[in-house]
Amino acid sequence: MEKNPIIExxxxxxxxxxxxxxxxxxxxxxxxxxxxxxxxxxSGKTTLIRLLAGLDKLDNGTIHINGEKATEGNRIxxxxxxxxxxFIFQDLALFPHFTVFHNIAFGLKVNKENxxxxxxxxxxxxxxxxxxxxxxPNQLSGGQQQLVALARxxxxxxxxxxxxxxxANLDVKLKKQIRLKVRELMKQRNVTxxxxxxxxxxxxxxSDKILLLNNGKVEFYGESGDILKSDSTYVKEFIEI
Amino acid sequence: MNNQSKYISGFAAIVFGAAxxxxxxxxxxxxxxxxxxxxxxNFTEIFxxxxxxxxxxxxxxxxxxxxxxxxxxxxxxxxxxxxxxxPFRKVLFFLLLLPLLLPPYIVTVAWTDVWxxxxxxxxLVYGLPAVVFILSTIYVPLAAFIISGxxxxxxxxxxxxxxxxTDYKTLFFKIILPLLRPALFSSFILVFILSVSEFAxxxxxxxxxxxxxxxxxxxxxxxxxxxxSYALILTAICLLLIxxxxxxxxxxxxxxxxxxxxxxxxxxxxxxxxxxxxxxxYIVFVVFLPITMLVSQWLIGDSISxxxxxxxxxxxxxxxxxxxxxxxxLVTLLGFAFALMSVKYKTKAIDSILLFVFAIPxxxxxxxxxxxxxxxxxxxxxxxxxxxxxxxxxxxxFVSQKIIAGGLMQVPDSFREAAIIMGAPPxxxxxxxxxxxLADALFTSFFIILIFCVAELTTVIMVYPPGTSFLxxxxxxxxxxxxQSTVSGMCxxxxxxxxxxxxxxxxxxxxxxNQQWKRTQ
Numbered sequence: 001m002e003k004n005p006i007i008e009x010x011x012x013x014x015x016x017x018x019x020x021x022x023x024x025x026x027x028x029x030x031x032x033x034x035x036x037x038x039x040x041x042x043s044g045k046t047t048l049i050r051l052l053a054g055l056d057k058l059d060n061g062t063i064h065i066n067g068e069k070a071t072e073g074n075r076i077x078x079x080x081x082x083x084x085x086x087f088i089f090q091d092l093a094l095f096p097h098f099t100v101f102h103n104i105a106f107g108l109k110v111n112k113e114n115x116x117x118x119x120x121x122x123x124x125x126x127x128x129x130x131x132x133x134x135x136x137p138n139q140l141s142g143g144q145q146q147l148v149a150l151a152r153x154x155x156x157x158x159x160x161x162x163x164x165x166x167x168a169n170l171d172v173k174l175k176k177q178i179r180l181k182v183r184e185l186m187k188q189r190n191v192t193x194x195x196x197x198x199x200x201x202x203x204x205x206x207s208d209k210i211l212l213l214n215n216g217k218v219e220f221y222g223e224s225g226d227i228l229k230s231d232s233t234y235v236k237e238f239i240e241i
Numbered sequence: 242m243n244n245q246s247k248y249i250s251g252f253a254a255i256v257f258g259a260a261x262x263x264x265x266x267x268x269x270x271x272x273x274x275x276x277x278x279x280x281x282x283n284f285t286e287i288f289x290x291x292x293x294x295x296x297x298x299x300x301x302x303x304x305x306x307x308x309x310x311x312x313x314x315x316x317x318x319x320x321x322x323x324x325x326x327x328p329f330r331k332v333l334f335f336l337l338l339l340p341l342l343l344p345p346y347i348v349t350v351a352w353t354d355v356w357x358x359x360x361x362x363x364x365l366v367y368g369l370p371a372v373v374f375i376l377s378t379i380y381v382p383l384a385a386f387i388i389s390g391x392x393x394x395x396x397x398x399x400x401x402x403x404x405x406x407t408d409y410k411t412l413f414f415k416i417i418l419p420l421l422r423p424a425l426f427s428s429f430i431l432v433f434i435l436s437v438s439e440f441a442x443x444x445x446x447x448x449x450x451x452x453x454x455x456x457x458x459x460x461x462x463x464x465x466x467x468x469x470s471y472a473l474i475l476t477a478i479c480l481l482l483i484x485x486x487x488x489x490x491x492x493x494x495x496x497x498x499x500x501x502x503x504x505x506x507x508x509x510x511x512x513x514x515x516x517x518x519x520x521x522x523y524i525v526f527v528v529f530l531p532i533t534m535l536v537s538q539w540l541i542g543d544s545i546s547x548x549x550x551x552x553x554x555x556x557x558x559x560x561x562x563x564x565x566x567x568x569x570x571l572v573t574l575l576g577f578a579f580a581l582m583s584v585k586y587k588t589k590a591i592d593s594i595l596l597f598v599f600a601i602p603x604x605x606x607x608x609x610x611x612x613x614x615x616x617x618x619x620x621x622x623x624x625x626x627x628x629x630x631x632x633x634x635x636x637x638x639f640v641s642q643k644i645i646a647g648g649l650m651q652v653p654d655s656f657r658e659a660a661i662i663m664g665a666p667p668x669x670x671x672x673x674x675x676x677x678x679l680a681d682a683l684f685t686s687f688f689i690i691l692i693f694c695v696a697e698l699t700t701v702i703m704v705y706p707p708g709t710s711f712l713x714x715x716x717x718x719x720x721x722x723x724x725q726s727t728v729s730g731m732c733x734x735x736x737x738x739x740x741x742x743x744x745x746x747x748x749x750x751x752x753x754x755n756q757q758w759k760r761t762q
Contacts, residue, residue, distance in 0.1 A: 087658070110664045
């Protein structure tokens with residue numbers, strides 16, 4: 001376990017009907033680090049970050065965020081909107097009836113930020129999407145949509161950023177561009193990032209730590225470089241050593 | 242799902258259960274169980290009466306033939322207007338759907354005008370083939386609509402994968418047709434149920450079917466016991482038929498919303514002009530010919546003037562529109578609550594319950610409501626327009642729920658979750674995110690139910706309270722004694738009011754939805 005962790009999963013179990021998706025897992029994460037969550041389809045990656053966001057309840061166990069109990073068993077103690085997390089969904093969840101400007105402004109308006117127009121304009125420039133200000137999501141390319149989703153989350157200054165395979169459909173060049181953006185943003189604000197991916201090469205290149213899930217259990221959790229030295233057969237097979 | 246949604250859905254379930262399910266269930270149990278014991282004498286007696294057996298046989302023959310013809314022609318038009326590059330296919334498809342939006346009694350009067358004008362023997366005009374023909378023209382659009390929805394859901398990549406291995410003909414029979422099977426079955430069963438419970442068409446053409454038999458027993462002979470027994474047999478036929486199809490029907494894609502990114506494969510027609518003529522000729526024959534004949538019959542005959550007809554029908558027209566607007570609003574609100582239950586709570590039983598209620602013939606629903614609410618304690622329902630609104634809910638809630646559930650399925654959970662994570666409270670999330678994205682489905686539901694309500698005759702003729710005037714009922718009762726030209730004139734007034742309603746709604750739809758999107762930002 002890390003000292004003074006920002007996030008702590010303690011004996012967490014989550015099932016959907018008969019299917020145990022996360023099976024008594026425990027780990028902790030210190031601040032300002034990028035953790036790649038790896039695993040096969042159905043290994044519990046998305047469930048893990050949904051639990052962290054407060055979108056789902058646990059069966060058993062506790063999740064601490066910033067030392068505070070956020071979820072305990074099937075009780076959400078800190079609701080999703082108060083966890084100061086940002087979530088980038090696999091489908092990006094850009095509101096199709098809002099322009100880029102209004103997608104990004106949504107969270108600020110909800111939180112009664114009077115100066116939202118100036119803030120959004122600034123973020124549009126920071127993410128280099130000012131030209132798409134008045135476009136609707138379906139008028140944007142995949143990469144632009146990705147940046148809007150990132151900007152929409154970023155504008156709310158989250159301390160934890162959860163990314164659910166957001167770059168699955170992008171080409172290599174765009175992926176690299178957005179990865180650099182994520183790294184740059186992390187440095188700016190000491191954000192902790194959970195990044196779900198299938199691609200272990202991407203995980204090795206991008207992350208400080210790797211969390212590898214296998215059938216709902218933690219198969220590996222440690223520094224990204226250490227995964228190459230793991231003795232586990234499953235880990236070796238997964239990263240094709 | 243938040244607490245507000247649960248309260249809305251729970252309240253809707255209680256209202257529907259108390260107002261609609263209770264009368265239907267009490268009709269069944271009240272008829273089957275007398276003085277604590279099972280009573281089947283009524284039913285055994287029915288099957289010994291030749292006229293009743295003949296009416297059952299007529300009902301079944303008409304329904305089977307109308308279903309076959311509707312599905313066969315509907316499938317051809319669905320393919321032609323959905324899968325090909327035929328010019329003007331969208332306009333033609335809209336025109337094809339028109340008979341579905343017209344009250345069946347108007348279509349019947351119009352066709353009768355055509356046949357009598359052509360000098361066709363009255364034996365043929367007022368006979369079983371005429372009923373089959375008219376019902377088919379009414380339900381071809383329904384079948385085409387359902388099958389077209391299913392065709393739109395076939396991804397181009399599936400067809401392209403098939404075309405890498407075989408020609409289009411083999412692909413059609415081996416891949417497309419099997420994928421269409423649920424839609425074909427669903428439309429067949431739906432048309433059968435609607436045909437078997439149709440009252441106005443056979444009644445106007447003096448063909449003795451089961452619904453007219455029930456109506457006669459109930460309103461002419463006041464033999465409630467026989468009427469209810471007949472009604473239960475008719476219900477049993479429909480429910481038995483729907484039982485194996487429950488799976489398909491409750492999941493059938495009645496209306497497709499969104500899916501802009503969904504790519505479809507279009508077949509290039511070799512002889513476009515030929516197919517265009519076929520499509521155009523059918524529409525002229527089925528849609529424009531009868532309407533033209535209505536107009537000419539009214540002009541040629543010695544009818545009272547158009548102004549006099551409007552004056553005669555005005556109170557009924559006003560009440561009809563008012564009740565239909567309120568009814569379709571109520572049905573759409575309940576439809577939304579039930580769609581929430583079905584899509585978000587995954588309450589599977591909801592789909593089945595609504596389908597079974599929908600499958601109960603309109604005349605049976607009418608009898609159930611009259612029997613249940615005709616008591617001094619419930620006179621505030623029976624003696625007022627409330628009973629008509631309840632009848633609308635019973636008849637059309639399934640359709641509304643299907644349309645709205647289709648729209649709700651196109652709004653991913655991640656939209657709502659994204660808004661919540663950003664700090665939006667549940668009602669704000671609903672107002673700004675879910676509702677605008679659902680506006681199209683809600684509007685479509687309101688529009689379709691409004692058209693259905695305006696045209697509904699069978700249930701309303703059974704339940705309408707004294708002092709209330711409803712246009713289809715008014716015209717239907719005047720038909721018996723008015724000259725043919727006046728009947729045609731009255732139908733024209735009803736037709737014009739329906740078409741005006743459609744035009745207003747279609748025009749307002751885009752404007753409303755665009756405004757809704759602008760306002761939410």
